Amino acid sequence: MTRVLVVGAAGRMGESLLRQIAADLELELAGALEYSAHPRQGHEVAAGVKLSADVADACARADVAVDFSSPASTLALVDAAEARGLPLVIGTTALGADGERRIARAAERIPIVRAANFSIGVAVLLDLVAEASRRLAGYEIEVLELHHNQKVDAPSGTALSLARAAAAARGQDLPQHAVYHREGVTGKRRHDEIGLQSLRLSDTVGEHIVFFAGPGERVELTHRAFSRENFATGALRAARWLVGRPPGLYGIRDVLV
Secondary structure: EEEEEEEEOOOHHHHHHHHHHHHHOEEEEEEOOOOOOOOOOOOOOEEEEEEOOOHHHHHHOOEEEEEOOHHHHHHHHHHHHHHHHHEEEEOOOOOOOHHHHHHHHHHHOOOEEEEOOOOOOHHHHHHHHHHHHHHHHEEEEEEEEEOOOOOOOOOOOHHHHHHHHHHOOOOOOOHEEEEEOOOOOOOOOOOOOEEEEEOOOOOOEEEEEEEEOOOOEEHHHHEOOOOOHHHHHHHHHHHHHHHHOOOOOOOHHHOOO
């Protein structure tokens, strides 16, 4: 049995992970973490497992941790996991450059799978976007993402990953070409810019559309998530794959090879 620690266990993704672990004969829930002021602290989330805020204790009981929480919580987990030698699967977004560098440093000592999206379909979409960007050289690119109204960051981490894939395929650096906002008299669209637009609508799980527009035609590559179960499935697949791996920073593509 692989003992899994779920971080952000009371959130939407956390609850999906708990359900799948409970139904999996090869996985065992080792612990469930949430921030100390969470109203469900101390409540049982599975047989013998209560929601806790004790990161060090939870890491000591686990073989691998799966984290979909907040930047502050994730960075605290990275510190504890590095000290314990615990493998990490991290799906938290909006960590910023400093947070990403901290994860990269930790990956020199422990194995980490880091991805903005653990959907297998999105992993394939990233490859398709890169290929389309190369083959449709000169076409204009826009990325549109839709998420639920509780999401706190924009654009989504997945939208940024898609835009980076498109930019890299053309030898571009995304920060130099990204446009996140248009209002008023903006002037003509620069031919080499990559637009990213965000919508927040009710309980939308997640949708991403990448547009490639050229003279007289438009190509659209789309991924729609109808539940969070596919993200949980991918994250737990990554957790199984990661246990026993050498230190390093891995992505979802490494897991799918």
